[in-house]
Amino acid sequence: MSKVSITFQNSDDARHLVEAILADNPAATASVMPALTKIDCEGRLSLRRESVEVRVGRRFDLQELHLSLISLAGNVEEDDDTFTLAWHTAAEKSQS
Amino acid sequence: MTVTAIGPYEFKSRDHVDNFHGNRVVYWHWEEHLMFCAAIALMLPPAMPFGEVLGNVLPGCYGMHPEFSQIVWPKVTWMLDSRPFKPDMEAGLAANHVGHKSLLRFWTPGLHGLGGAVV
């Protein structure tokens, strides 16, 4: 078990991010606590710019997530379209 | 010396015995009585007889505990700096080999703390 995780404030901005992640990562689960929501997912998890844009109805810069982010766990890989958290698994190692 | 430094690195101990005005710091710990959250640090003259610490100093530290007055000192088991130890009550701390920053742990037979819970 190597879960990545990302935690957001329970704010209106972050609501769309949480929805986008849960829609795009079927294995992701969300725990809602006072003032925050923690999302966990086995292995890897991605936040896609397009998924957020569809929800907020405007252009979205992935770096806007800095405004709502509380914490994360996993190696970060970020470009203009996708923000990914991943742990290196044994399977991945044998592939490369 | 394993310190990683950009130059010579040597300092005098901040708690050297010379800094305590002729006294020594001695730590005392009454085992199985954790109402007292930690061992206590007392600053004492090295010539103070061991028995005087028990009779005149420790009561001010532990006296509010109902078991303290029941301690039979001759039956108490002592460890001085991790070695079994039998104090000479008449002799001073120094003569008892109680040094600066020595630790004295003591067990009181029959007294294991209140409520069976090492309080």
Add this chain to the structure above:
Amino acid sequence: MNAMQPPPKLKKLSLKERYAHLTRELGWKTTYQPMDKVFPYAEYEGIKIHDWDAWEDPFRLTMDAYWKYQAEKERKLYAVIDSFAQNNGHLNITDARYVNALKLFLTGVSPLEYSAHRGYAHVGRHFVGAGPRIACQMQAIDELRHAQTQLHTMSHYNKFFDGLHDSRHMHDRVWYLSVPKSFFEDACSAGPFEYLTAISFSFEYVLTNLLFVPFMSGAAFNGDMATVTFGFSAQSDEARHMTLGLEIIKFMLEQDEANVPIVQRWIDKWFWRGYRLLALVAMMMDYMLPKRIMSWDEAWEMYFEQAGDALFNDLSRYGIRKPKYFEVASKEKHRLSHEVWATFYNYTQATAFHTWLPSEEEMKWLSAKYPDTFDRLYRPRFECWRAMEEKGNRYYNPTLPQLCVTCQIPMIFTEPDDPTTTCFRATEYKGERYHFCSDGCKDIFCYEPEKYVQSWLPVHQIYQGNCGGADLKDVIAWYHINFGVDNFDYTGSPDQKLWDEWQLQRSSNPV
């Protein structure tokens, strides 16, 4: 859901290109001074770096984006702070006892934010590569922001509650604050790579979640919207800092195999130092939040055991293992908060905040959360003190405690396999004895004794005559703690009186 299509994106530099411009073209090889003179701390720790350009900050934040988002965070935070003050938000917290956690935060944690600012500004100057330099500079600014926003937020509480009036002064003098102070000074006086391993990785990545996530969620749960907002505003930076922490570790490990044992030793040391520091947080979570979110034990499982397993599993490809003594920390999770709260209960005559005995209802919660230890070991302690209190004889420990030379916490911790026996460890160095609360603290001393023989141990300093005098009242005055106001039990304190009056007014003027 809104199905509107976003407008097409304009052609501009990609994130990677913008970041490369910022971090690869701001560094140069010096000509009229040799590089090792310009960067004198780059090599002495033994870390070998062959290619500074291999450094990649995954967030790739450029300065324009940094200022934009930080400004936005500030606007949001200050809107909350203003509204909290305008609406007398302090009246809506669950109980005035909660404010004591803020007193500890302001004196113990906020000054560390300031120290972190100085630390990052310093190491940011000393790395050869522009990538880590920029990451450190941004973090230095973040940390200064955290110190400022925390002071601003808590200044509202300072108008009404005691003990919040002189946090900076107290941080430098008060006995229990030597624990966080010495932790950070140990890091700041190390080299730049050790500093980043200590603060960015071991503290920010591995441990700060425990401080800023469940505790801040608890602040929200207790009606303190101001604190939760500064907490999360800081933590949003923290998430970026965590990636710096992981990045620096991977960078060092990938640069040279010879770096692995050095990094491992730092991880071992700083995990243990950070864990000991968090003992304060364990107590804040289990005893100082009137309404609780999760126990220390649950938080430790979630944020260290599970998250740490995943992290160290990932790092195992470099030959890094879990920090030494992590299993001791897990053994202590059922007792840590109780041992620490009992300690502050012992010595509340010398603290800038109040303590109290848990109510019967709170003890029920503790016993449900700690079924193996609470009723057997800690409830009897509290009941004994309750009996003394009812006789008008509230227990205060009249002595000074023995301190651990490394972590500077009183020697309160018990043997890893026996919670009824205090753990004592000792060593001799140059003919002098030194005492430790744990194998972890002893190992740290034994590796670098020259550093820790300088420990400014508050108890010994009082005995040496360096703390304002020999009596409790003298020392308390030297700490700038107001005797009879800031210290002693919550019951009978001016804080309690004021709070009770407010509650009375509220019930006589129902809204």
